Ligand SMILES: NC(=O)c1ccc[n+]([C@@H]2O[C@H](COP(=O)([O-])OP(=O)(O)OC[C@H]3O[C@@H](n4cnc5c(N)ncnc54)[C@H](O)[C@@H]3O)[C@@H](O)[C@H]2O)c1
Ligand SMILES: CC(C)[C@H](C(=O)O)[C@@H](O)C(=O)O
C-alpha cells in the first residue's frame with residue numbers, strides 16, 4: 001500500500017535542504033518505492049500566508065501521514081511575533097500533537113570526515129553515538145510559563161522544569177530497546193544534584209533498568225560533566241539518554257564531532273504504529289539562507305531515518321546512508337565541510353552514488 005510522507009519545508013535553508021531530500025525520495029519512488037510525498041506550509045512561511053505557524057489542518061494531516069519530514073523553522077523575520085505565535089512554537093505544538101516523545105539523534109562520524117572534524121585533536125574516527133532525547137516534556141512544556149510584571153514593576157520570566165515518572169519511563173524504555181540493537185549500554189544524563197526533576201529522572205531510569213532491562217549496562221552522568229566528556233573522549237559513549245533541554249544542547253555539541261551541524265539527522269517517534277517526525281537537528285541558518293550552500297546531508301539522512309523507523313524500508317535507509325557515505329568518500333563537500341559544493345551539487349553527488 002502506498003504510504004504518505006508529509007513534507008514541511010519551513011523557513012531559511014529548510015526549503016533548500018528538503019528539496020534535495022525530495023529528489024532522493026523521487027529517485028526511490030521512480031525505482032518502485034510506494035510513497036506519496038505531500039507538502040504543507042509550516043513555521044514562518046505559514047505565519048506569512050495563514051497567520052499562524054501551523055494550522056489545525058496541517059496538524060491533522062501530520063497525524064494522518066505515515067511520516068513527516070521537516071526542514072527547519074524560524075528566523076529574524078518572525079522574532080517580533082508574540083511568543084506563542086512564533087515558528088518555534090509551531091514546532092513544539094506539532095511535536096506535542098504527534099506525541100513523538102523519543103527523539104533519536106545519531107551523531108556518526110563518516111569515515112571520510114574523521115579528519116575534517118572541527119576538533120582534530122579529538123579521536124572521532126568511528127564515532128557513533130545515538131542520543132535519545134525526551135522531546136515532549138521538561139522545561140519546554142512545563143507550567144507555569146510566561147513573562148509577568150510584578151507589583152514592584154520588575155518583570156519575571158518563568159519556565160518550569162517538570163517530569164512525571166511515566167514521561168521518564170516511556171522514553172527510557174525507548175532507549176533501552178534501542179540499546180539492545182546496539183551495544184547494550186546506556187549513559188543517562190541529568191542534573192539530579194541540583195534539580196528534583198533530575199533526581200526523579202535518575203531514580204526512574206534506574207528502577208526501569210533493574211526491573212526490566214538487567215542486560216543493559218546503565219550508568220548516570222551529570223549533564224555538565226557529559227558536556228566535558230563529549231569533547232574529551234566522545235567514543236566512550238554509545239547511547240545517551242537525556243531530557244529535552246540537555247538533549248538539545250548536547251546533540252548540537254556532538255554534531256561538531258562529526259564535522260558539521262549540517263550532518264546530523266533526527267527521528268522523533270512515539271508509540272508503536274504512530275507516525276514519526278523527522279528533521280535535521282539544525283535550524284533555518286539565516287546567515288547562509290538563500291545562497292544555496294547549506295549542507296543537505298542532515299535532511300537526506302533524516303529521510304533515511306523515516307524509511308527506517310516509519311516506512312518499513314530499512315533496506316532503502318541503508319542504501320541512502322551508504323550513498324551519503326560514498327559521496328563523502330569521493331570528496332563531496334559543502335562549505336561547512338571545507339568544500340565548495342552547492343546544496344544542489346551535493347545532492348547530485350549523493351544521487352550519483354544512490355544509483
Ligand atoms: N528544528 C528546527 O526547526 C530548528 C532547530 C534549531 C534552530 N532553529 C531556529 O533556527 C533559527 C536560527 O538558529 P541558529 O542560527 O541558532 O541555529 P542554526 O542551526 O540555524 O545555525 C547555526 C549555525 O550552523 C550553520 N548551519 C546550520 N545548518 C547548516 C547546514 N545544513 N549547512 C551548513 N551550515 C549549517 C548555520 O549557518 C549557523 O552558522 C532560529 O530561529 C532557531 O530558533 C530551528
Ligand atoms: C527550534 C527549537 C524549538 C528546537 C528545540 O530546541 O528543540 C531546535 O533547537 C531543535 O534542536 O530541534
Ligand SMILES: [Mg+2]
Nearest residue numbers: 248249252281
Ligand atoms: Mg536544537
